[in-house]
Amino acid sequence: MSDKYRDSDAPTRSSGGGKGRSRRGGGGGGRKRDAGADKEPERKRTISEPKGGWNPDTFETDKTFADLDLKDSIVKAMDERGFKHPTKIQAALVPMAMTGVDILGQAKTGTGKTAAFALPLLNMIEPGDSMISIILAPTRELAVQIKQDIEELAVYTDIKVCAIYGGQSINVQAKQLEKGPEIIVGTPGRVLDMIDRGYLHLYDIEFVVLDEVDRMLDIGFRDDIKKLLKKCPKDRQTIFVSATFTDEIEKLARTYMEDPEKLEVTAGALTVDLVKQKYVTVEPWDKRRMLAHLLTHEEPALTIVFCRMKRTVDSVVRYLDRKGIPAHAIHGDLSQSKRNSVMSKFRGGDLNVLVASDLASRGIDVEGITHVINYDLPDDPDIYVHRIGRTARAGRDGHAWSLVTPAQGSLLTEIELLVNAEIPARKYDDFEPRERPDDWKDEPTGGRPTYEVKGAPTEPKKNRFQQDEPPKVEKLSEKEIAAKFPGGIVPSKLPGKMMRGKAKRRGR
Incomplete structure (x- = not known):
């Protein structure tokens, strides 16, 4: 060289x-x-006037x-x-x-x-x-x-x-x-x-x-x-x-x-008017079934499903495949050639559902993405904004759906505060929830993790500057009090000073 x-x-x-x-x-x-990694993913892009015209915002x-x-x-x-x-x-x-x-x-x-x-x-x-x-x-x-x-x-x-x-x-x-x-x-x-x-x-x-x-x-x-x-x-x-x-x-x-x-x-960035946001309340063990229900009943055109962990991405793809819904995964553990192949199919319109981790999704700029589904709510509300920014690009409309477990109410509120809008709920009356499986293990719900040690005694919260109350003393009768003094004579006042200081003290 x-x-x-x-x-x-x-x-x-x-x-x-x-x-x-x-x-x-x-x-x-x-x-x-990985020989296939040398070929970059193909890109097919056409720009047209956004629906409703060029938004001045x-x-x-x-x-x-x-x-x-x-x-x-x-x-x-x-x-x-x-x-x-x-x-x-x-x-x-x-x-x-x-x-x-x-x-x-x-x-x-x-x-x-x-x-x-x-x-x-x-x-x-x-x-x-x-x-x-x-x-x-x-x-x-x-x-x-x-x-x-x-x-x-x-x-x-x-x-x-x-x-x-x-x-x-x-x-x-x-x-x-x-x-x-x-x-x-x-x-x-x-x-x-x-x-x-x-x-x-x-x-x-x-x-x-x-x-x-x-x-x-x-x-x-x-x-x-x-x-x-x-x-x-x-x-x-x-x-x-x-x-x-x-x-x-x-x-x-x-x-x-x-x-x-x-x-x-900030003007014209990501607005609620451009992205129609909704959430669906679902138990964590029913999330895969609810995702399949959304994809088959709503029939979105081009969809990205976001998961928090790579193993969840793989699990969701396998489940959708069993349900007859073609989907592919993209995350950091895939070979470069596989990632390139998946992105080429997605950009070319040969793949309708892409299941991705947050990091691997950076840079996915595909024309015509109509729906973003948050299978897992992100730990950081800012990531939510990045996720749903994959749709409604350059003034076009888009949809963002989030699967929210009952334990994630506070996290959903944080997201609503960030986007400055109340996200409406979407209900599916034809979806039948299941009872909690016996072998189900809970996963993190997002946000700052909390830890609980089973069997450990719990103490009530206490102000560190608060003084302890004096111990409660059982009240005695007069007879019980007299029994504590010689001859039963109870002193009525303190004794006088020791002989006005004339008594000889020990050690002098």
Whole structure:
């Protein structure tokens, strides 16, 4: 490989430093490589005017993309794909980014934030500016999604985009980097790995974008992000995009950004009017039956079912399969080729029901998702917003149903407070609940876990500053009191002082 694409200061894997690992295929220890992972999931997308027209709460209806001072080649690509008006975040972030300032942008899911940072990059980057921009994403699926989105927008430019992420062959990605792509999209772990192997350097980076930075911090990429930002030149432009602003994100921005402009766009994000939300009360042992009941009676077109745990995802898919409902799973334990295959079927319309874990669902941007079902309520109400943001995208209608157990009333209330709306109940009179099975084991209901030790004595709650009451004394009769004194004479007053102090005391 040419030295042009090798980081001379970065250590390469050797027999000593990379024990048990091999460059070939990025695997090691004789493990069979997942050949199907090299093929990215196919994407079929068509944009049409949303039902009911271009909602002014979501779109800047008095503007077009030509009004954003974008190159003709970019505007042509937007027009051909049906993008007519920019969303609120696009109309605000694109012109600001093209001034070169650092930006801390807040935008909810489904507001077109990928194009919001991709359009100014395509407008400012010239073909041949090898490895001049890097975009970091929390998951493989989102990295691939961003890469495909940018390729669609860059179809009439000569700008190349490369996605590097775990699960795909190191050699395949190294060959892509040899071509000198102008934009690199990747997950933090694999980007660092490619730098360590000498396939990638960040010396020429002028643009850095962190997408869904809140999620990257949540899933443990904090140290990796700091390492990567330190490797980039200081005179770069940095853009953070996040659904929420936390103290940790603000601290990260102060450390690695220069006087960032704070951009908060909440209008047109995720509104109750766009997502029709309902919940169904069901006992935990009846949830699989209720899910099958929903899917067969409501007949949703394109559905994502969210579960809290990977083992629940697999269990639900097996149950639906036994009931004759075609469904596929997607979670972190699946091979990359399997994940790619499932996503290609889902995007192509060959699969109607996708059962997913939260982390694996990041980056699922499929046109026409009509329903989101929360099989498990999430531990964090913010995740609920991310989940139902898979539907009702770009101003379209969508439905979100949640299966809620009787023990999850408080968690449902937290969600309602967050979305600022009361979620109505949906009842199915033709669904017959079962009695609790003898072998049923309860699982966590979500929220902060509580623990109970069976057989342990319980003490009533007590104010730590409250004084104890004096012990109750049994009242004695006069005869019982007299019996306690010699001769039965009960003193009526205290004795006088000891001889007015004249008595000789012991020890003197």
